[in-house]
Amino acid sequence: MEEHRARKRFGQNFLSDPNIIRRIIDGIRPQAGELMVEIGPGLGAMTAPLVERLGHLHVVEIDRDLIARLHENYTAERLTVHEGDALKFDFGSLGAPLRIVGNLPYNISTPILFHLAEFAEAVKDMTFMLQKEVVMRMVAEPGTEEYGRLSVMLQYRFRMGRLFDVPPGAFRPAPKVMSSIVRMVPLPVEQLTATDEALLGRIVTAAFGQRRKTLRNTLRDFLDEMDFEALGLDAGLRGERLAMAEFVAIANHVAAKGARAGTAA
16 A cells, blocks of 8 residues: 555644654553554554554544555454544443543644543543643643643543653654653542532633633632632632632532522522
């Protein structure tokens, strides 16, 4: 089969360094019989060693040329190919406990991470390669420049860990950025203390919507001065100063206030 040319619209950069591939597979530690899905297998750099260790692997791929290659190289007993967009794929349909891995397209990294978070209850862990800048935001701590909506919302649901960096030269074609490997392990349900997770999401989005503005301005639709006092929060702070637990406390306070107002009505 002729050489596949990377397609910019799919954000394709194919991993080609055997030492990096080995290091990633060792980090994932796939065990025979485990239920695993790879997002965007590409030319199969990680697919081959994963199939070898697992026995069977699911993959989600959107590029029809690459899908044809996969069918040519693997039998249905070894590889199940799900053709389509990972952003629309129902990962819950594969069963549980599910392990998810992949070299995620950098151009859709944030929306795909939020999509995957919806299936956290069925997931054992996720290991991804992403642009280093995105990974630094995912694992960022309060008060740092990288800390934002992505940090708070993912850290609410997952224990995050940055494993190691991958240089541009490990890919073909080489991207213009450094990449990193990140692992995400869903937290136990009992640790998810937000009474309304959708409300938490709206509050976090508002808090980081205008980074230079204080909480008094960004959260004015949710909190008044009495609320800040009740929460023991300085209304003059900016969103990046608050820990994830403080955002949860705000969301639960707003939810309780709404419930009281509903009862009074």
